[in-house]
Amino acid sequence: MLTARSDVRNAKLDIFEKERVCATRFLGPEAVAHTGSRRNNSEIPVVSETSVVTDPQSSAIQSYVRTKQLELAATLAERKAASSRSRSQRKYILPNQRHSLHRTTQEDRSQMPPGRSRSNR
């Protein structure tokens, strides 16, 4: 007898099977695992020792892409941290610092071309 679960399962399986277009189906052990206590990009192994991809060419290019992905993630994390720092600095501006912030804004405006302001950029 069909249950709701099997109906749903079959329908979803059908669509997923057809949608399976990518050659690399998951970032498996060779992708998520690393061999040391890496905490910066320079230490990322180009070819992981835990890789089980038997085609060395495929393994090398996958590692290359993974390195680029991790570099991208590191860049995003750095930008987020920088944005957070800037936010926390804005939050705790002392009254005399507000004046300097205001002055900086005025200076920025004075450097804009005539007839153009922040509001219409």
Added chain:
Amino acid sequence: MSLGVSLIPFEMRGNTEVAHLLHAARSPESVYPLEQLMWTKLAYILGFSQPQFSGPLAAHALEIQTGFVDHMWTIPLREMMDRLGTTTFPGEMRFEKLAENLNAANQQHAAELRSFEQTYQTEVHGVLDVFEESTVDIVEQMVFAEHGIAPPGDPEQRREHGRQLHNLLFAALQRTETSQTLRSFHIVAMLFAYVRWNAGQRLKANDFHDFHHASGALGYCDAFFTERSLRASITAAHMALDKQFQCNVSVSTDEAIGYLKSL
């Protein structure tokens, strides 16, 4: 707007979360943080592929492939759109058919559902069924890497391993901590469960895309700009996915701008 930064596809995210859970269970220090594994550039949002070479070019294959990746990594959305052209994606009708089938099945079995929790568990089983085969692949790779034991070719044995892993991951999804790792499965199962439990609501073709977007955004982003009905599902009291994953969900331009200004 994202400068080409994109999330890897849903299927890859789900499988990466499984691989991460299993590897971290063995040695937590040996894995990259999950949040670092989910990003790619827009040329690869449908998955990763690279040109293959044979004959004299094979010796230079890696060089050409890395150059190709470097090039694809910088392609802006505008150029990608030009390359793809204006041909309509042919699969949309299938999602309409799928929605129709699921709505019929949901209606037929609605009386079997006794609680939202039960509905969620049913949907978890559904999601795990879809991923059963690839979770076996993950474990087989782990076993091969550690013990040098090649995967058994016997389909029945693979099915049995798949069932065991299914039960293991189902148990993991009943615990808050591990369901946070398997977040793509958790979020999608919650959203499908919401529709089924909300009697009278019907799935639409676009929901399949929307639920995958939601799983990526809620799971890995600080903010999600979406439509009103999806936010209603995400923020409903028994769902609270925005709170679980600390993600701001905006539905209007004003809200989105307000959020961005607050950064």
